[in-house]
Amino acid sequence: xNLTLQIWRQNGPQDAGRTVTYPVSNVSPDMSFLExxxxxxxxxxxxxxxPIAFDHDCREGICGMCSxxxxxxxxxxxxxxxxxxxxxxxxKDGDTITVEPWRAKAFPVIKDLxxxxxxxxxxxxxxxxISVNTSGNTLDANAILVPxxxxxxxxxxxxxxxCGACVATCKNASAMLFVSAKVSQLAxxxxxxxxxxxxxxxxxxxxxxxxxxxxxxxxxCEVECPKGISLENIARMNREFLSASLTH
Amino acid sequence: MKxxxxxxxxxxxxxxxxxxxxxxxxxxxxKRRIDVIVVGTGLAGSSAAASLAExxxxxxxxxxxxxxxxxxxxxxxxxxxxxxxxxxxxDSVFRLFYDxxxxxxxxxxxxxxxxxxxxxxxxxxxxxxxxxPFARDYGGQLDNRSFGGVQVSRxxxxxxxxxxxxxxxxxxxxxxQIANGRVKMYHRHEMVDVVTVDGKxxxxxxxxxxxxxxxxxxxxxxxxxxxxxxxxxxxxTNAMGxxxxxxxxxxxxxxxxxxxxxxxxxxxxxxxSGEHQSKLTLMSESLRNDGRIWVPLHKEDAxxxxxxxxKATDLPEEKRDYYLERRYPAFGNLVPRDVASRAxxxxxxxxxxxxxxxxxxxxxxxxxxxxxxxxQANLKGLHNPTQEQIIDLGTQAVEAKYGNLFQMYExxxxxxxxxxxxxxYPAVHYTMGGLWVDYNLMTxxxxxxxxxxxxxxxxxxxxxxxxxxxxxxxxxxxxAPYTVGDxxxxxxxxxxxxxxxxxxxxxxKAAEERQQAFLDAKGTTPVDVFHRKLGKIMWDECxxxxxxxxxxxxxxxxxxxxEEFYKxxxxxxxxxxxxxxxxxxARVADFMELGELMCLDALTREESCxxxxxxxxxxxxxxxxxxxxKFTHVAVWEHQDGDPGKSVRHQEELNYENVKLITRSYK
Ligand SMILES: Cc1cc2nc3c(=O)[nH]c(=O)nc-3n(C[C@H](O)[C@H](O)[C@H](O)COP(=O)(O)OP(=O)(O)OC[C@H]3O[C@@H](n4cnc5c(N)ncnc54)[C@H](O)[C@@H]3O)c2cc1C
Ligand code: SF4
Ligand code: FES
Numbered sequence: 063x064n065l066t067l068q069i070w071r072q073n074g075p076q077d078a079g080r081t082v083t084y085p086v087s088n089v090s091p092d093m094s095f096l097e098x099x100x101x102x103x104x105x106x107x108x109x110x111x112x113p114i115a116f117d118h119d120c121r122e123g124i125c126g127m128c129s130x131x132x133x134x135x136x137x138x139x140x141x142x143x144x145x146x147x148x149x150x151x152x153x154k155d156g157d158t159i160t161v162e163p164w165r166a167k168a169f170p171v172i173k174d175l176x177x178x179x180x181x182x183x184x185x186x187x188x189x190x191x192i193s194v195n196t197s198g199n200t201l202d203a204n205a206i207l208v209p210x211x212x213x214x215x216x217x218x219x220x221x222x223x224x225c226g227a228c229v230a231t232c233k234n235a236s237a238m239l240f241v242s243a244k245v246s247q248l249a250x251x252x253x254x255x256x257x258x259x260x261x262x263x264x265x266x267x268x269x270x271x272x273x274x275x276x277x278x279x280x281x282x283c284e285v286e287c288p289k290g291i292s293l294e295n296i297a298r299m300n301r302e303f304l305s306a307s308l309t310h
Numbered sequence: 311m312k313x314x315x316x317x318x319x320x321x322x323x324x325x326x327x328x329x330x331x332x333x334x335x336x337x338x339x340x341k342r343r344i345d346v347i348v349v350g351t352g353l354a355g356s357s358a359a360a361s362l363a364e365x366x367x368x369x370x371x372x373x374x375x376x377x378x379x380x381x382x383x384x385x386x387x388x389x390x391x392x393x394x395x396x397x398x399x400x401d402s403v404f405r406l407f408y409d410x411x412x413x414x415x416x417x418x419x420x421x422x423x424x425x426x427x428x429x430x431x432x433x434x435x436x437x438x439x440x441x442x443p444f445a446r447d448y449g450g451q452l453d454n455r456s457f458g459g460v461q462v463s464r465x466x467x468x469x470x471x472x473x474x475x476x477x478x479x480x481x482x483x484x485x486x487q488i489a490n491g492r493v494k495m496y497h498r499h500e501m502v503d504v505v506t507v508d509g510k511x512x513x514x515x516x517x518x519x520x521x522x523x524x525x526x527x528x529x530x531x532x533x534x535x536x537x538x539x540x541x542x543x544x545x546x547t548n549a550m551g552x553x554x555x556x557x558x559x560x561x562x563x564x565x566x567x568x569x570x571x572x573x574x575x576x577x578x579x580x581x582x583s584g585e586h587q588s589k590l591t592l593m594s595e596s597l598r599n600d601g602r603i604w605v606p607l608h609k610e611d612a613x614x615x616x617x618x619x620x621k622a623t624d625l626p627e628e629k630r631d632y633y634l635e636r637r638y639p640a641f642g643n644l645v646p647r648d649v650a651s652r653a654x655x656x657x658x659x660x661x662x663x664x665x666x667x668x669x670x671x672x673x674x675x676x677x678x679x680x681x682x683x684x685x686q687a688n689l690k691g692l693h694n695p696t697q698e699q700i701i702d703l704g705t706q707a708v709e710a711k712y713g714n715l716f717q718m719y720e721x722x723x724x725x726x727x728x729x730x731x732x733x734x735y736p737a738v739h740y741t742m743g744g745l746w747v748d749y750n751l752m753t754x755x756x757x758x759x760x761x762x763x764x765x766x767x768x769x770x771x772x773x774x775x776x777x778x779x780x781x782x783x784x785x786x787x788x789x790a791p792y793t794v795g796d797x798x799x800x801x802x803x804x805x806x807x808x809x810x811x812x813x814x815x816x817x818x819k820a821a822e823e824r825q826q827a828f829l830d831a832k833g834t835t836p837v838d839v840f841h842r843k844l845g846k847i848m849w850d851e852c853x854x855x856x857x858x859x860x861x862x863x864x865x866x867x868x869x870x871x872x873e874e875f876y877k878x879x880x881x882x883x884x885x886x887x888x889x890x891x892x893x894x895x896a897r898v899a900d901f902m903e904l905g906e907l908m909c910l911d912a913l914t915r916e917e918s919c920x921x922x923x924x925x926x927x928x929x930x931x932x933x934x935x936x937x938x939x940k941f942t943h944v945a946v947w948e949h950q951d952g953d954p955g956k957s958v959r960h961q962e963e964l965n966y967e968n969v970k971l972i973t974r975s976y977k
Binding site for chain 2: 092104119120124176178186187188197199200201202204209223254
């Protein structure tokens with residue numbers, strides 16, 4: 063396949079940035095999107111140009127590091143995949159593909175397609191944990207039974223990879239899907255219920271401090287989330303938040 | 311230098327308890343005056359950093375990713391072992407210990423493995439308390455599955471994302487300590503050297519990946535939790551960033567390297583599809599619980615399949631060779647990884663491979679789908695289910711167990727594994743070798759510890775499935791807090807370690823010059839090209855089958871490649887600012903030195919054991935031939951003169967007092 067790539071290049075946070083066009087040829091449909099960029103980078107280096115900076119690590123859809131906004135969609139046109147799992151067979155010979163970084167006030171661009179997502183870490187630090195010490199001298203793991211349905215729902219929420227596609231997709235750059243996934247996971251488990259009220263309040267406070275926008279229920283985040291994190295989590299978080307506000 | 315493993319006296323089951331009972335403690339007031347550096351935030355690093363901070367030490371933690379949550383442990387799929395015996399199927403601490411020693415082909419240290427088995431049960435308690443959503447049964451209790459090389463069900467799991475869930479648990483514990491100020495987290499930072507003062511590890515030089523600046527960080531102890539070095543092969547199941555730099559730099563500063571050639575080649579990975587490939591994807595071993603591995607019995611059928619004239623599903627039972635079930639009736643598809651990988655290679659080398667390259671075998675779920683379908687039909691009270699209903703119900707059951715793995719497979723290959731068997735082939739996955747550590751997890755450099763996959767300690771020549779996650783968390787949550795404290799109890803009067811000493815000056819200067827050298831080469835060839843070449847040499851000669859002749863050739867080839875690299879590598883840009891190619895160049899340079907040491911280690915271990923298979927040492931039916939008289943030891947390498955070729959081989963003799971050495975048989 064031969065393609066035309068229009069890629070966002072930006073030298074640093076202060077640079078205004080611009081789109082640069084790169085023709086690429088001999089793209090195999092079995093390649094992943096990132097492998098296609100790897101090949102382009104090798105060519106750029108050989109030509110003495112700077113390669114395109116982008117984040118990636120596991121290349122199997124689990125670390126949450128890759129983050130490209132492709133043809134106007136977070137992680138590209140395919141559903142249920144991250145950028146690293148997007149394969150070139152999704153595109154056609156002759157296509158023009160635009161590639162941009164995540165865009166959100168809370169995720170400043172570092173360089174080219176790389177952004178700073180440490181705001182997510184700070185939201186977790188505000189309360190996304192259970193306050194148990196690490197001694198191992200806790201209850202036996204089977205001492206508290208957890209209904210399978212709750213365990214499964216907690217697991218589903220816990221599969222969020224922290225990629226930020228939800229934020230990049232949302233017109234308000236809201237982080238509600240991400241935050242609600244963690245709040246839900248811990249609220250669904252008996253071990254997490256003890257601190258549920260403080261947790262939701264602290265995490266929401268930090269989310270606002272970081273400059274994420276408000277949720278206006280457009281549901282775009284759920285569509286683009288590579289892990290299928292459900293909007294139900296946002297509803298659950300809203301309930302948790304409301305009841306915490308009433309009692310605290 | 312004499313190697314002292316510092317194994318406590320006494321019966322094996324009492325060693326750890328005795329040790330803990332007598333270990334010197336550091337008072338809370340003194341802990342506040344002690345700094346600890348933890349490099350790496352995978353299972354080992356996150357759990358160690360969180361636990362040490364909770365005890366009261368000042369911790370600085372480092373990772374090269376943009377968040378500690380993205381460490382490579384996140385990718386682990388299948389599960390974590392623990393001797394809980396919830397299934398009442400005969401499991402115990404001793405059995406887990408025994409299985410691990412046997413699975414490691416009798417090349418690991420008994421005392422360490424026993425401790426690992428002892429603390430395994432606390433790991434599950436700890437994780438559940440942290441909110442790790444393990445799979446549960448309908449009664450609300452934790453569920454288990456089996457893994458290769460064992461006959462009990464002791465593996466705890468969270469669908470195919472166990473590593474993710476465990477790491478997020480450890481990350482949450484770490485986040486809690488970051489929030490209260492006891493851990494200072496440095497993400498997008500790469501450790502580029504260890505700093506030693508008076509022979510002790512006293513800090514690191516770290517590069518801020520975003521600004522390009524070299525930073526000095528001092529501490530009273532340094533813990534390397536930096537993962538494995540499988541990426542020396544370029545293609546592996548490891549994340550793209552996984553590298554050996556931290557361990558290799560430590561090695562060059564005096565930390566000995568244990569069994570560098572012990573590499574695990576995992577039998578169930580998605581086969582290589584083309585030249586552009588950047589990494590290989592694992593299909594969890596848990597799939598071997600339900601998937602049956604086979605190739606066409608007749609070569610002509612294999613050829614027809616390769617040429618697209620025949621489909622797998624067209625081949626009747628009698629024309630299939632379920633070669634693991636045939637060769638190893640006792641364990642069948644659940645033989646350990648090294649055995650399963652070699653058997654796949656043997657069949658493909660004989661011409662039975664099933665994809666275009668001839669390097670793939672089938673992993674088939676048809677019987678499992680049918681079996682589960684019937685079971686579900688019974689449970690649902692369907693007495694005469696149609697075949698279609700059975701397949702439907704069975705597909706749902708398989709999806710509930712392995713859904714995300716099947717989806718991952720389909721995304722990569724564009725094939726539906728519910729309908730047609732998966733194609734798999736072995737790939738590099740894990741490195742049992744690593745920095746040599748004593749019972750306390752301390753390297754030969756005082757104050758420098760190695761935890762998790764970065765050390766060599768618990769898995770001998772072959773690791774059993776679901777035991778790396780166990781080891782990472784055991785080391786971090788439950789072992790290091792005692793053993794690092796033991797070391798630090800001598801440091802309570804030292805005071806803060808200054809970073810303006812000549813040792814820090816020298817280390818920073820050396821790091822700077824090293825980085826500059828890559829830029830100054832101003833050659834023509836990108837780093838990745840060298841990395842691929844190195845990987846090919848390693849895979850061909852130091853992969854699933856090794857020979858003296860091949861290894862000697864590999865050593866010569868690697869040395870030549872290294873020379874070419876320093877002359878011809880092209881790294882664009884400068885030292886200042888973000889420069890990913892420069893970081894990559896430094897990692898690949900270290901891989902090239904490590905590769906040579908691995909080949910040297912493989913060459914000098916004149917036996918076959920676990921993942922190390924020397925073609926000269928095999929039985930008539932192709933099984934590995936150990937040489938216990940000569941090689942019941944750890945090969946421990948000392949670096950000399952900046953040249954891996956001059957490394958000196960030491961030995962730590964392994965004494966088996968509780969497990970009898972026998973030929974490993976899974977027949
Ligand atoms: C695909 C896959 C599936 C697996 N599945 C299983 C399984 O089901 N069960 C099981 O038991 N095991 C499994 N394993 C093995 C297991 O995941 C690993 O052995 C284990 O997670 C390693 O943990 P770790 O903490 O030692 O290192 P890692 O998780 O690799 O973490 C390394 C850390 O070190 C940091 N680091 C490295 N170098 C530097 C440096 N120079 N400077 C700063 N930071 C650095 C990284 O940023 C990272 O934070 C699997 C492995 C793979 C590849
Ligand atoms: S909720 Fe989905 S899109 Fe948002 S961070 Fe998590 S995985 Fe990514
Ligand atoms: S690189 Fe890890 S999710 Fe894409």
